[in-house]
Amino acid sequence: MKPTSAAVFLISLLIIINSNIFAQGDTKASKWPKSVTYEIFVQSFADSNHDGIGDFNGMTSKLDYIKDLGVEAVWLMPIHPSPSYHKYDVDDYYNVHPDYGTLKDFKRFVDEAHKRGIHVVIDLVINHSGRGNLWFREALKDDHIKYWDYYVWAHKDDPQVLPPEGQKWSNWRTVPGSNYLYFAFFDAGMPDLNYDNPKLRQEIFNIGRFWLSEMNIDGFRLDAARHIYPDERARDSQKWWEYFLQEMKKIKSDVYIVGEVWADFNTAAPYLKGIPALFDFDMGSAIIKAVNDEKGNQLAVKHREIIEAYKSVNPDYIDNTFLTNHDQDRILSSVNGNINKAKIAASLLFTLPGSPYIYYGEEIGMLGKKPDELIREPFLWDIRSRDSSRTKWEVPHYSNDTTVTPLSVQLTDENSLFNHYKNLIKLRNYSPALTTGDLTPVTISNQSICAFTRNDPKQSLLVIHNLSGTSQNLKLPSEVQKYKKVYYSTGKGQVKNRQAELPAFSTIIFSIN
Numbered sequence: 245m246k247p248t249s250a251a252v253f254l255i256s257l258l259i260i261i262n263s264n265i266f267a268q269g270d271t272k273a274s275k276w277p278k279s280v281t282y283e284i285f286v287q288s289f290a291d292s293n294h295d296g297i298g299d300f301n302g303m304t305s306k307l308d309y310i311k312d313l314g315v316e317a318v319w320l321m322p323i324h325p326s327p328s329y330h331k332y333d334v335d336d337y338y339n340v341h342p343d344y345g346t347l348k349d350f351k352r353f354v355d356e357a358h359k360r361g362i363h364v365v366i367d368l369v370i371n372h373s374g375r376g377n378l379w380f381r382e383a384l385k386d387d388h389i390k391y392w393d394y395y396v397w398a399h400k401d402d403p404q405v406l407p408p409e410g411q412k413w414s415n416w417r418t419v420p421g422s423n424y425l426y427f428a429f430f431d432a433g434m435p436d437l438n439y440d441n442p443k444l445r446q447e448i449f450n451i452g453r454f455w456l457s458e459m460n461i462d463g464f465r466l467d468a469a470r471h472i473y474p475d476e477r478a479r480d481s482q483k484w485w486e487y488f489l490q491e492m493k494k495i496k497s498d499v500y501i502v503g504e505v506w507a508d509f510n511t512a513a514p515y516l517k518g519i520p521a522l523f524d525f526d527m528g529s530a531i532i533k534a535v536n537d538e539k540g541n542q543l544a545v546k547h548r549e550i551i552e553a554y555k556s557v558n559p560d561y562i563d564n565t566f567l568t569n570h571d572q573d574r575i576l577s578s579v580n581g582n583i584n585k586a587k588i589a590a591s592l593l594f595t596l597p598g599s600p601y602i603y604y605g606e607e608i609g610m611l612g613k614k615p616d617e618l619i620r621e622p623f624l625w626d627i628r629s630r631d632s633s634r635t636k637w638e639v640p641h642y643s644n645d646t647t648v649t650p651l652s653v654q655l656t657d658e659n660s661l662f663n664h665y666k667n668l669i670k671l672r673n674y675s676p677a678l679t680t681g682d683l684t685p686v687t688i689s690n691q692s693i694c695a696f697t698r699n700d701p702k703q704s705l706l707v708i709h710n711l712s713g714t715s716q717n718l719k720l721p722s723e724v725q726k727y728k729k730v731y732y733s734t735g736k737g738q739v740k741n742r743q744a745e746l747p748a749f750s751t752i753i754f755s756i757n
Contacts, residue, residue: 463500485518540694565598
């Protein structure tokens with residue numbers, strides 16, 4: 245009797261998996277904003293005029309690289325005039341920092357990005373301004389002009405300015421020669437804006453209108469979105485963003501709004517009514533912990549919990565997943581320099597649900613630990629002797645020629661971290677299941693294994709990751725026996741009689757046919 249295909253799989257199938265094989269259709273499945281986005285710190289990315297500082301023209305010259313990587317959008321950290329290197333203390337919301345170029349240079353970057361199908365999102369820092377902003381400078385002159393009420397003030401004798409009980413610090417900052425103090429949650433150089441003032445709200449709408457209409461960007465990343473009002477007024481913060489979204493949609497109906505609400509998913513979820521896309525800090529931390537502990541059996545369960553919480557607030561939400569960003573130790577440093585762990589972390593990021601973000605340099609294994617300057621070091625395009633694009637605004641401590649293989653070398657190495665990222669992004673971009681499919685955890689009694697299915701009307705996949713540094717043998721549950729064909733893999737392994745052998749730090753993906 246001729247055995248059925250299922251029987252062949254269960255009884256006698258032997259699959260030798262090649263890391264360069266994966267099946268995919270010719271039709272691209274990803275569509276922005278449910279696609280991969282690349283975060284850039286302009287100052288460190290690419291220098292076009294050899295002044296040591298990254299700039300818009302340098303970024304424009306690298307757009308073909310970004311497109312080739314498979315990315316469909318870029319998020320630019322703050323680009324406005326500012327006294328600081330990081331530029332999160334904005335002096336002028338209607339201009340760009342002269343170190344980066346001109347508004348004309350920026351507009352050219354946007355136009356060239358759009359020609360390549362790359363969308364542009366900029367950081368909008370409106371929880372606070374900089375002390376050098378015209379609004380604040382004018383407010384300090386006279387408490388009766390309109391700009392005074394753009395900020396939050398208290399008299400020095402007001403009991404509310406005292407530090408919390410048992411603490412020596414306060415968010416109320418002094419003004420020399422004045423009886424008034426201003427509120428600044430993050431830093432004295434970043435006075436908080438007063439969103440109880442309708443005039444301030446209208447000013448913010450005008451800023452949004454300028455960048456969406458005049459500069460033709462595609463959306464905003466909202467910095468410190470949780471802190472528009474104090475924590476005890478969280479609902480006011482959420483309502484403000486609902487109002488903001490409505491106004492921005494009047495300007496550009498498909499505007500993209502993604503928010504930084506750095507909190508657990510239950511705290512973050514209510515913001516989804518006004519901020520349809522949120523960064524998933526919980527999953528980023530969970531992936532890193534799982535990779536370091538080499539225990540992944542609860543990852544898919546955790547992600548499923550987050551998905552259900554988000555869907556209950558906004559069924560059309562966008563889950564922006566990531567490993568680390570500009571405020572956190574870089575991923576390779578977070579896994580103690582273990583390149584194999586960095587690879588499996590990327591494999592998890594691109595196969596679990598979500599619309600992933602890559603922090604510039606992750607794809608070449610840049611290193612970095614706080615303080616912040618040291619996690620924002622120059623990108624290594626080529627070996628130093630011929631790297632005309634490398635910025636020099638700071639001397640790198642972690643990511644230099646002795647610790648990081650530059651992009652030019654990794655391009656030609658099929659086993660490089662860069663090509664691992666590129667292959668995974670391509671895999672995701674052409675897979676309906678990995679782009680938008682539902683997630684179902686698969687229970688396997690091995691703590692080192694993260695297994696789940698991704699299901700879309702057009703495709704169903706079984707994904708298995710081995711997070712450990714040793715080969716793992718496991719028995720596949722009977723409910724996944726229909727997955728017979730190797731769709732993608734990152735290492736050699738075999739499956740026979742429902743017994744799978746997965747090499748260390750490897751990924752195997754099966755399709756039904």
